[in-house]
Amino acid sequence: MLGAVKDMMIGRAVRLMSDPRLSRVMGDPRVMNVAMRAMNVGGNMKAELDRASRFAAGVLGFATQEEVSTLRSTIQTLEDQLSVIDARRTVTPPPPRNL
Numbered sequence: 001m002l003g004a005v006k007d008m009m010i011g012r013a014v015r016l017m018s019d020p021r022l023s024r025v026m027g028d029p030r031v032m033n034v035a036m037r038a039m040n041v042g043g044n045m046k047a048e049l050d051r052a053s054r055f056a057a058g059v060l061g062f063a064t065q066e067e068v069s070t071l072r073s074t075i076q077t078l079e080d081q082l083s084v085i086d087a088r089r090t091v092t093p094p095p096p097r098n099l
Contacts, residue, residue: 002046 016022025031057064063071
């Protein structure tokens with residue numbers, strides 16, 4: 001949802017930037033400062049929502065998306081290592097044991 005709003009705002013900003021009157025206004029450092037702060041609001045909101053989501057997931061005992069992703073990566077790495085070990089065992093069988 002935030003991505004759609006961001007895309008819409010960028011599209012409108014591009015159209016407005018072609019207006020010469022706006023170009024003069026945007027040259028004012030005060031206007032640019034306010035515009036930059038407004039753009040940071042979305043990022044700050046997302047960061048706070050992410051933080052609150054992680055906190056709620058921890059309280060409720062749910063895994064976060066980041067934790068699931070890390071776990072999947074770890075499992076894939078372990079599966080790859082097992083494949084290499086199995087391939088080595090198949091290529092070179094262990095020497096016979098003397099009893």
